[in-house]
Amino acid sequence: MTMASNREKIYAQYGDGIKEDSRALWTRTSGLEFHYTKKALDEFITKDSKVLEIGCATGYYAMYFADKCKEYTGIDLTPSHIEIFNKKITENRLENVSCEVGDAVNLDKFDDASFDTVCCLGPMYHLPPEERELVFAECKRVCKPGGIAAFAYINKVGAYAGACIYNEEYREIYPNEKANEYILRQGTDDLKPGVFYFTMPEEMEAAAVRHGFVKIRNTGTNFYVTMSVADSMSDEKFELFMELADEMVKYESCTGMSNHALLICRNEEYNQI
Numbered sequence: 001m002t003m004a005s006n007r008e009k010i011y012a013q014y015g016d017g018i019k020e021d022s023r024a025l026w027t028r029t030s031g032l033e034f035h036y037t038k039k040a041l042d043e044f045i046t047k048d049s050k051v052l053e054i055g056c057a058t059g060y061y062a063m064y065f066a067d068k069c070k071e072y073t074g075i076d077l078t079p080s081h082i083e084i085f086n087k088k089i090t091e092n093r094l095e096n097v098s099c100e101v102g103d104a105v106n107l108d109k110f111d112d113a114s115f116d117t118v119c120c121l122g123p124m125y126h127l128p129p130e131e132r133e134l135v136f137a138e139c140k141r142v143c144k145p146g147g148i149a150a151f152a153y154i155n156k157v158g159a160y161a162g163a164c165i166y167n168e169e170y171r172e173i174y175p176n177e178k179a180n181e182y183i184l185r186q187g188t189d190d191l192k193p194g195v196f197y198f199t200m201p202e203e204m205e206a207a208a209v210r211h212g213f214v215k216i217r218n219t220g221t222n223f224y225v226t227m228s229v230a231d232s233m234s235d236e237k238f239e240l241f242m243e244l245a246d247e248m249v250k251y252e253s254c255t256g257m258s259n260h261a262l263l264i265c266r267n268e269e270y271n272q273i
Contacts, residue, residue, distance in 0.1 A: 002106045002134065009195045010077055010126055017080035021058040027231045028238060032222040033260045036249050037121065037152065038064055040219060040262055044148045045069050045117055052115040052142060054104045054135070055122025059085035059097075066097050073115075075102030076122070105134040110142045117148045124153040124204075128197055129187070136211040143267045149213060151263045152221070156183050156198030158258045162224020201255045204263045213265035219249055220258025227259075 004010070014020055024034040038061065045051060049069040053061055056074030058081050066072055076082055076099070085099045102109065104123035118139045124132055139149045160183045164174040182190040189196035201218050208215060223245070230241050248254040255261050 003103050004077060004105050004123075004127060004131060006126065006128075006194050007077055007103070013192070013195050014078045014081065017058055017078060017084050020081065021060075021084055024060060027227070029222060029227040029230050032245060034060060036219070036221040036245075037061070037262055040217075040221075040264060041065070041117075041119065041150060042068075044150075044264070049116045050114070051117045051119065052110065053119040053121060054102075054107070054139070055120060055125075056085060056099055057081045057122060059088050059099065061119065061121065062094075062097050062099070063088060063092070066092070066094050069117075070096065072097045074099035075104075075107075077101070077103055105131050105138065107138040107142055112141050113144045113147075114142050115147065116144055117150070118143045119150045121150070121152045124151055124199070125196055129199070129203075132197075132199070132207060133211075136207050136213075140211045140213065140267065145267055147267045148216075149208075149265045149267065151204060151208070151265070153204055153261055153263065154196065154198045155200055155220075155256055155258055155261055156187060157200065157256050158220070158224055158261075159198060160184065161257065162227065162259055165225060167228045201252070201261060201263070204261075208263060208265050212268045214268050216264045216266055218252055218255050218263045219261060220255045221249065221260045221262050222258060223248055223254075224259035225257060 024031045045065055045068055050071045051069050053074045056062060056076045062072050062074050074085060079101050082099050082101050089097050120135060120139055123135055143149050163170050179190040182188050182193055183198060187198050188194060205215050205218060230238060233241060
């Protein structure tokens with residue numbers, strides 16, 4: 001059976017799942033990825049939607065969308081994430097939400113054209129290019145004709161440029177030759193190679209098109225270059241900063257400088273029926 005090649009590294013990265021469960025709350029700006037992802041998907045998930053989230057982690061998005069859709073199914077590679085997610089389902093008595101351990105590169109437990117919306121909100125952070133292709137193919141297969149597929153990813157330029165100016169410690173370290181080799185040329189993290197992988201908006205769009213998707217939008221969700229400054233702002237100033245963040249998210253000319261980004265597509269078969 002086809003499986004992600006770095007699954008053991010992913011298990012080691014996420015451990016008991018507790019750290020990931022609180023990631024949206026680490027800082028004000030770390031939560032922007034989640035804020036803008038929800039905002040983008042709100043337009044496409046309706047009361048009639050049957051949703052699959054691949055890389056669901058501990059159920060952050062499921063808790064938000066549970067009462068906004070017909071059915072929500074989550075899969076994640078890490079068993080500890082699913083354990084935490086299942087506890088949330090039980091505690092909140094969610095009858096339309098389920099989750100299980102699964103691998104993004106092989107969704108054979110799901111039938112063809114079985115979901116209105118397919119949200120791939122984690123796997124592309126961790127997979128090399130050849131395995132990202134498998135994920136695109138599987139998302140295409142399980143997405144209904146005319147359905148929506150969303151792919152979250154990490155921009156190599158946005159992440160690296162942000163690290164170069166993030167704070168005094170990072171400015172002492174970056175840029176450096178090792179980072180240039182790993183990030184720019186190999187597309188993987190210099191500190192955790194083989195755990196985190198980076199790409200760019202044009203590469204993601206090209207892959208989506210190869211697999212029969214049509215781009216709706218490709219938007220940044222948080223901008224590393226602003227994080228250290230924005231986190232130190234007063235509440236009043238941060239409220240003003242959010243207007244700037246809204247503008248950066250709105251325009252695709254900014255997307256490549258975002259740390260995380262979200263590509264939203266429609267299944268091209270929609271135009272054939």
